[in-house]
Amino acid sequence: MTADQPPPPHSAQHAPVVIIGAGPVGVTAALLLARRGVRSVVLERHRDIYPLPRAVATDDEVCRILQAAGLEKEFAAISRPAKGLRLLDARHRVMAEFRRSRHGHHGYPQTSMFDQPELERLLRDALARRPECELRGGAEVTAVGPDTGGPVRVTYRDDDGEHHLWAQTVLGCDGANSITRDAIGAVWEDLRFEEHWTVVDVRTHADVRCWEGVDQVCDPDRPATFMRVGEDRYRWEFRLRDGDEPVRELVAPWVPPSYDGDFEVVRKTQYTFRARVADRWHKGRVFLLGDAAHLTPPFIGQGLCSGLRDAYNLTWKLARVLQQGATEGLLDTYESERKPHARHVIRLAVAMGWAMTGGQDGAAALRRNLLAAACRIPGLTELAGRDLSPPLTAGPLVRRRARRGLAGTHCPQPWVNADGRRARLDEVLGDSFTVLTASDPWPSLTALAHGLGVRAIPVADVRDDGTLAAWLHAGRADAVLLRPDRVVLDVVPAGGRDVTDAAAWASLLHTTRSPHPSPRTAEKSLLRSTTR
Incomplete structure (x- = not known):
């Protein structure tokens, strides 16, 4: 060979x-x-x-x-858990605060x-x-x-x-x-961002001036990021200037130079941040x-x-x-x-x-002033903080029927009571597709679940705190088809009875309950189940 x-x-x-x-x-x-x-x-x-x-x-x-x-x-x-993100001005005054919950949509601290x-x-x-x-x-x-x-x-x-x-x-x-x-x-x-920064990781028991979150210092002369990582672990990031500055000088706004206790520099290195x-x-x-x-x-x-x-x-x-x-x-x-x-x-x-950083051109000061003003608009910081993971765009595995519907979004993950024990929702749903319904499933929905080899589960059966029922109601859905990654593939709108356009995604899966079906048999079985 x-x-x-x-x-x-x-x-x-x-x-x-x-x-x-x-x-x-x-x-x-x-x-x-x-x-x-x-x-x-x-x-x-x-x-x-x-x-x-x-x-x-x-x-x-x-x-x-x-x-x-x-x-x-x-x-x-x-x-x-971290409290979130703050934007500070050059004098370390808070311009905006993006709070993060200890219990997010997915069942864990948001940061x-x-x-x-x-x-x-x-x-x-x-x-x-x-x-x-x-x-x-x-x-x-x-x-x-x-x-x-x-x-x-x-x-x-x-x-x-x-x-x-x-x-x-x-x-x-x-x-x-x-x-x-x-x-x-x-x-x-190239998405046109390239800057050179110094990253410093420190271990110390000093009384570091911080909150339990991330600080971004919006100073064009010395932009910086600071966060507490662990019980005695801290990280600073500074945009590079000419020459190599001592760590104690860099962190002086947080750790007074007079502090003479333990202060271990775990790592100091330079990175080029690119997009x-x-x-x-x-x-x-x-x-x-x-x-x-x-x-x-x-x-x-x-x-x-x-x-x-x-x-x-x-x-x-x-x-x-x-x-x-x-x-x-x-x-x-x-x-x-x-x-x-x-x-x-x-x-x-x-x-x-x-x-x-505010940029390096003549309009930098104007942009910083506009940023500070925007951060004072009620609700804007809360909205910006929720935009890290927008819905997936419509495609073969995201059948979007309404602009603001549930398709492409993630199913929430509350704690549920199942078989006499408290568990997270995903532990109950398993690793495959799931049909989640607001009420008892009807025959065509049961057929869809059968074609995928999964269960159709009423939200009442998972016995959560009402999160799932409220989520379906807010999304105007009687049922959703969840992918294995908990993204909503398709929705049965409130008052509807069928997943009428399953042909658009069923042919990609080529699957029945048989572990190794032929493509033709699998597609016919699944398409039959979704139009029955």
């Missing part, structure tokens, strides 16, 4: 999925696939996790994703602070417990492809020399300098996730969050294609759904960056 010839499908050189990069995005993707029974090999050039802090914030939607990966309790133990090495250790430990996953450390990927229309060849090098793996699918979670992005011929689209999106996110069965697909300035804490959303969006679709006969077209919805959302988040982060 030559290097260009793929091995037999069950050989040690073959894997259903090869994931390049064992950072949080790559490992989370592996765990989500494992929970659906899909085997993967994760290739990572480093032998252990990166020991210094990087990402420090996440939101409630991403906590829900970690729950889907089986890590909600472990993550809760290493994270702390949580954490230490990335601790998160990565949790993810690696969980990976080691899954027989479906294999992590190969010290394995540097040197080539992906070429694309031959069959299994994808991944070439990597370790201490024993060069090796080849053939994969049905490759997930490139290999960061900003992604070799996978180069392999599929993708290039960056970019890859022009394509996949070619054939090779996909880009996380920083390989998009780069965002950190001003709204969404860099890691966006990557984990990528993993959640793609993995359930990939598992359905690999295991249940869904059509390849299902995978095309990954880029069409995630790319607009990633671009939206990047633009919000860039807008926040401009709010902080």
Whole structure:
């Protein structure tokens, strides 16, 4: 057998999925696939996790994703809720405050602070417990492809020399300098933001002047970001000036220079913050996730969050294609759904960056004055704080019937009482589709659920605090079809009885209750069930 010839499908050189990069995005993707029974090999050039802090914030939607990966309790133990975000002027006076709830739409604090090495250790430990996953450390990927229309060849090098793996699918979670992005011929689209910043992580028991949230100092002369990460952990970010300034001088507004107690600089490094999106996110069965697909300035804490959303969006679709006969077209919805959302988040982060710095031109002072005035408009800061995760745009898996309907939004996740125990909603719904109804399901809706191989569940049966019934009522819906990622795919409007346009999405799923149906049989069965 030559290097260009793929091995037999069950050989040690073959894997259903090869994931390049064992950072949080790559490992989370592996765990989500494992929970659906899909085997993967994760290739990572480093032998252990990166020991210094990087990402420090996440939101409630991403906590829900970690729950889907089986890590909600472990993550809760290493994270702390944050009150939200404040914009400060050059004299550190509060211009605006974006409050974040301790119980968000997804059932978790809307903002949580954490230490990335601790998160990565949790993810690696969980990976080691899954027989479906294999992590190969010290394995540097040197080539992906070429694309031959069959299994994808991944070439990597370790201490024993060069090796080849053939994969049905490759997930490139290999960061900003992604070799996978180069392999599929993708290039960056520059969204026109580039600044050089110093990031400082400190451990101290000093009486640091802070609140339990994030401060953005909107000072064009010295823009800065400050946050408390842990019990004795703090982070500062400063836009660079000429020359290297001592840390104690940089943090003087928060830690008095007279303080002579413990003050450990865990890390001081320089970053170039950029705003970019890859022009394509996949070619054939090779996909880009996380920083390989998009780069965002950190001003709204969404860099890691966006990557984990990528993993959640793609993995359930990939598992359905690999295991249940869904059509390849299902995978095309990954880029069409995630790319607009990633671009939206990047633009919000860039807008926040401009709010902080005010720009460098003659109109900077005017813009800062306008910002301060806008922040005093009642309700505006609350509205801005809710806009981090807008509904998915209409598409093959989002059947939007009304402009402000539920389609494309996430189902809330209240606590429920099931089988005599208190649990989060997703634990009760399981990992597949769900038909959620405001009342007892009627025959055509039961047929739809049967065609998908799932249950139709009245909200009364999950015994929550009324959140779900209120959500359906506010959305004028008698029933919703929830995707495995808890996004509303389709809605039965109040007073309606059928999902009348199921043909638009049913053909993508090609599924019945049989684990391996033929595409023709599956489509006919599901379409029959939705029009009965």
